[in-house]
Amino acid sequence: MASVSRSAWLFSLYLCLCLCLGAEGLRQRGQQLLPGEAAEGTHLRSNPKPIQGRIAGGQQAELGAWPWIVSLQNQFGFPFCSGVIIDDLWILTAASCVAGLRARNLIALAGTVSSWNNSAAGYYVDQIHIHCNFDKPLYHNDIALLHLSGAIEYNAEVAKVTLSEIDELQQGEPLSFAGWGTDSVDGSNSQYLLQSQGDYLPVTECRKVLQNDDDVDLGHVCVQMEAGKGVCHGDAGGPLINAQQQLVGIGNWGVPCGRGYPDVYSRVAFYNDWIRTITTGCGQTEA
Numbered sequence: 660m661a662s663v664s665r666s667a668w669l670f671s672l673y674l675c676l677c678l679c680l681g682a683e684g685l686r687q688r689g690q691q692l693l694p695g696e697a698a699e700g701t702h703l704r705s706n707p708k709p710i711q712g713r714i715a716g717g718q719q720a721e722l723g724a725w726p727w728i729v730s731l732q733n734q735f736g737f738p739f740c741s742g743v744i745i746d747d748l749w750i751l752t753a754a755s756c757v758a759g760l761r762a763r764n765l766i767a768l769a770g771t772v773s774s775w776n777n778s779a780a781g782y783y784v785d786q787i788h789i790h791c792n793f794d795k796p797l798y799h800n801d802i803a804l805l806h807l808s809g810a811i812e813y814n815a816e817v818a819k820v821t822l823s824e825i826d827e828l829q830q831g832e833p834l835s836f837a838g839w840g841t842d843s844v845d846g847s848n849s850q851y852l853l854q855s856q857g858d859y860l861p862v863t864e865c866r867k868v869l870q871n872d873d874d875v876d877l878g879h880v881c882v883q884m885e886a887g888k889g890v891c892h893g894d895a896g897g898p899l900i901n902a903q904q905q906l907v908g909i910g911n912w913g914v915p916c917g918r919g920y921p922d923v924y925s926r927v928a929f930y931n932d933w934i935r936t937i938t939t940g941c942g943q944t945e946a
Contacts, residue, residue, distance in 0.1 A: 662667050693758050695740065695756045695758060695760045718853060718854055719853055719854075721772070721835055722842045724854070725898070726816055726817050726818035727743050727820035727906075728852070729742045729764070729767040730742075732766045732767075733765065733766075734763075734765075738768075740756035740896040741837075741894065742756075742805060743909065744817070744819045745938075747819070748782075748806055748809075748811070751802075751803075751906075751909060752928075753896040753910060754790055754802055754803040754804070757789065758803075762784045765783070765784035767783050769782065771852075772851050784807060785806055785807065785808040787803060787804075788804040788805075798911070802925045811881070820905070821906065822928075823905040823907045823927050823928050830859060830861050830864070833859075834856065834859055834880075835899070836854065836857075836897060836899045836900065839852060850902070857883055857884040857885075859880070860882065862877060862881065864881075865881035869921065877926070879923050879924065881921040881922070881924075883921050884919070884922060895910045906927050907926070908927060909924055910924055911923050
């Protein structure tokens, strides 16, 4: 051990944890343990730093290409989901990422694509707002808002996203997403944020592909991917963006990873009224 630097040793420990524990940040059909609960007690290191993984079949994202994405980490600096900056003090994410967790144990890391970045800005969470009908029925209303203890400082690498106000998606419309998930079911995490693109699939068509499953309704957005591409473990809560750089979805659930099935997102336009209600101070709080 004397010849190995502390940074190298910690990174090796991280890789071991990823391989042994697996990233649980994408909800699978039938999964009982939520992503946030799986990561709550996971130790990695005392100082919060991003640890990012891979979208299956994705390409490396450039710094500043996704300025609104954040890495959600527990108090030990272990990442388990993504989130999206929608205002100075607000992060939008999946309810399954934070259900059952304490706000004081969450950190949002912004402005980085590298997993080994000591200079990235970390923001502490002081409130968790979960949709009151989350999982009623199962896999529905999987959306949450996080209130930060301090305002986000914007720059070339950090910005808030514009929410899609009107749902006018057309079948086959290209939609892009990014995340820090693994590149396969049993894959390991890489150092960099990855991105990919798929085509919008209307709800009726999506349900047919998923064998008319009731887990998809008007509150969801489906993205059809080529086989070998798609979201994977660690990608829940991440942004789905249209060509106008508007947020149309939040990573929800799927049949990972890259098996040719549609990936399923919470439809942002469907929840705009709920988002406004919470961010204007009219919702209930979990601290």
